[in-house]
Amino acid sequence: MKTIANIIWIVLGGLELAAAWAIVGVILCITIVGVPLGMQCFKAAAVSLTPFGHYVEYGGGAGSAVANFFWIILCGWWLAAGYVLAGILNCITIIGIPAGLQSFKMAKLAWAPFGAVIS
Template structure:
């Protein structure tokens, strides 16, 4: 079932979302100072391509640089990305087949708000939550 939902997601929403995150990552990597944001954008892009069967966990040892980076990210891009995810989730919820896709879109909000210090892991691998 996850594979089917991921394929439908990829066609209707995932490819466009991932492309946007990849373009943002390229821009961030060109501007040398923002390379950590570029790496985070590429990580979110991979998650946006295939979200079903994966989840986001916070790294408790991320530290102060992660917090400072997340505050900057939230102000510059995170809030707007979250609003975009909510706005695109609403039409998906209107159709019955789009409800799981809307849920997946809302699932991207936490990592789009605060990407630094987050890990994306498979839900089938319970030990992945504890591994580094």
Template sequence: MRLLLNLIWLVLCGLWMAIGYALAALVCFVLIVTIPFGFASLRIANYALWPFGRTVVDDPSAGAPSLIGNVLWLVLAGWWLAIGHLVTGVALCLTIIGIPLGLANFKLIPVSLLPLGKKIVETA
């Protein structure tokens, strides 16, 4: 079931959201100071391509720098990506087959807003 949902996700919205994260990463890599944000964006892009069967958990080793970084990320790129997930999630929830995909989009909003200090792990 996860494979089927991931394939449908990839076609309907995963590829486009991953491209959005990749563009954010590219901008972060160009602005040399924000390179850690670029790596976080690429990590989330990978998650946005194939979200079913994986989840986001807090990293216990993250400290104050991740909090400061999350505030900067929120201002620079996070809210744009969250709006993308919100619009795509609402559009997908308009159809019956798209409801699980829309809910997965809503699940990605918190990590798109505050990506530092999070880990993406496989579910059991």
């Protein structure tokens, strides 16, 4: 069932959002300072491509909070906005409701990815 859900997810916008994560990751990895941020982007891109069957647990400490602060300022807000928009558009249709709910889950990850453990 999760394979079918992941295929529907990719068709309904997951591919574009995963590409956005990857593009942001490449841009951040150009600078030495942005490499930790960029590496987290690549992990999130993989989850964004196939979110069904993946779980995100949030934790972290002061270092994660500081990294999330800079993340939100640099690019987290527009990635989260993309997921919220995708979630709203997917929830309009009956078949897209599960994908819409995954979009809202991924919006939280896009807002604060540091300190999150993806399993």
